[in-house]
Amino acid sequence: MNEDNNASxxxxxxxxxxxxxxxxxxxxxGYFVAFIAAAVYFIQQAETFWMxxxxxxxxxxxxxxxxxxxxxxxxx
Numbered sequence: 001m002n003e004d005n006n007a008s009x010x011x012x013x014x015x016x017x018x019x020x021x022x023x024x025x026x027x028x029x030g031y032f033v034a035f036i037a038a039a040v041y042f043i044q045q046a047e048t049f050w051m052x053x054x055x056x057x058x059x060x061x062x063x064x065x066x067x068x069x070x071x072x073x074x075x076x
Contacts, residue, residue: 031063038062 042055 034063035059 039056039059042058043052046052046055
């Protein structure tokens with residue numbers, strides 16, 4: 001018998017070396033939309049070019065702060 005036919009567990013439909021990323025699309029899209037919204041907000045608040053650059057960088061990292069403070073609030 002072929003070893004692929006004897007596969008068991010949650011990855012039996014996934015070929016060797018391949019990962020299933022089909023379920024990550026909506027999370028990625030949500031992050032992208034939130035990033036664009038945060039970038040627009042922070043850049044609109046900027047008064048100089050360098051404050052706009054800082055606003056862009058803030059838009060990249062704000063989800064990390066959000067998760068950190070959420071977990072701290074939930075005492076996890």
